Amino acid sequence: MSKMTMSQKILAAHAHLDEVKAGQLIEADLDLVLGNDITSPVAIGEMEKFNTKGVFDKDKIALVPDHFVPNKDIKSAQNCKCVREFAKKNDITNYFEVGQMGIEHALLPEKGLTVAGDLIIGADSHTCTYGALGAFSTGVGSTDMAAGMATGKAWFKVPSAIKFNLTGKLSENVSGKDVILHIIGMIGVDGALYKSMEFTGDGVASLSMDDRFTIANMAIEAGGKNGIFPVDEKTLEYLKEHAPGKEIKVYEADADAEYDEVYDIDLSALKPTVAFPHLPENTHTFDENFDIKIDQVVIGSCTNGRINDMRIAADILKGRKVADGVRCIVIPATQSIYLQAMEEGIIRTFIEAGAVVSTPTCGPCLGGYMGILASGERCVSTTNRNFVGRMGATDSEIYLASPAVAAASAITGKLSQPSEL
């Protein structure tokens, strides 16, 4: 009898093995290989060096220029041109041009390109996001991406796992972001190094798909190889809507699967949580009385730029105004989220409140453009990293928080939770 975790089962199936064990090196077939405008040009350069000419499967590669797009400068434009020409030359089905593109990790699930049971690699660390759908997906570098595009395979060291047993239900104004920040605060930025983070338990059912995407997205911030959720009715409903007709494989961990550690987390006990500069593990709750004045708020990114995030922020900003001297930048993650937000009147709400709304882009999340911080400035952001200099000047500060906390902070001009309004 095997004793495999959910992640191990997906790896075993793709390596055509009955069983795998933690630490084992395997070669596995890939369902999707992803790259963006920063990582793909490096991978495309490597592709030239392979004996095998061309790509393994033009339908199983996704190229999403999203980081510096629409191009912020000439060099970015050159990079995008390189990706565009490669896509054209190889007849890549899933290349997303400006106008169709969105932030990759919001876009691919929405387009039905990532489904339960898939094995996915992406040359972007937040590729772990698709674990929300019950896929094994993990970030790699450009050379691995190139090898994946050329051969359709990748090498993996089978990871061991940490189990997070979720119970209860989140309270009002607490969301997936607070769950994952709480976990990272608890185990640290290398707490899950090389490991799978498997989220299970009764509490999962109450989490929206958008909450699950947010949680799986930040597995990498704990050093995790992947984060993964079981497939339930909500997952199937999501896949039915976004990936109709696609083959779905549901894997479950064996009842006697072995875990390095098990954590029990009562969702109802969680509070709005903020990661202070300069590490995502540096978490605090509002039990401490903060007095932190801010200059900017960013609501967006692959972590929190989905429609639920927009709704949460808009509910708080409705009928209120962004504080004097604060810039509030809202970035819906994809064109369809943008459109949905427009139809629901959410964009109007943002603009009336004094926020600016941008076309989909990673932009400020990685200090690219569209909201760079000056020396000494502070930003409350729904993004995923608050490293030194991540959003601008090396002495600027990023406070990672949920859309609810970000919106409330935009109104008060200081780090605040919604109950303070």
Add this chain to the structure above:
Amino acid sequence: MKEAKGRVFKFGDNVDTDVIIPARYLNTTDHKELAAHCMEDIDKEFIKNVKEGDIIVANKNFGCGSSREHAPIAIKAAGVSCVIAETFARIFYRNSINIGLPIVECEEAAKEIAADDVVSINFDTGVITDETTGKTYQGQAFPPFMQKIIDSEGLVNYINANN
């Protein structure tokens, strides 16, 4: 490369890829240009002082954060011959092997070796020698499969040779 020897630059825990090569420079793939900004946000003097063959020694979780291969590329192109750390973040670890930047995990060496010491590493045996103090350490050897990639000087050559 079977051996490396150089002067040590020391860094602490959780050196992330954003400080190894800030995203504002990711609009290029030029190795020299990337190297020119290596470690800029954590140590402005690094790139002025680093010499061909020098060695980086750091503590836990070196290379955490983004998947940008530009990070090990920048370090390698800056002339660094090896990175020794207590632990590496997994994507950085993978990327380094794939591009042929030697990296060694060794907790004791990472803790004890001081900045400016001269250190040599034998990649066949994994033995690290602090020539300044005379002390030796046993670094973790690579699993045989990874050693094959390193011996092939990167993943692409390895795949070409095996397909």
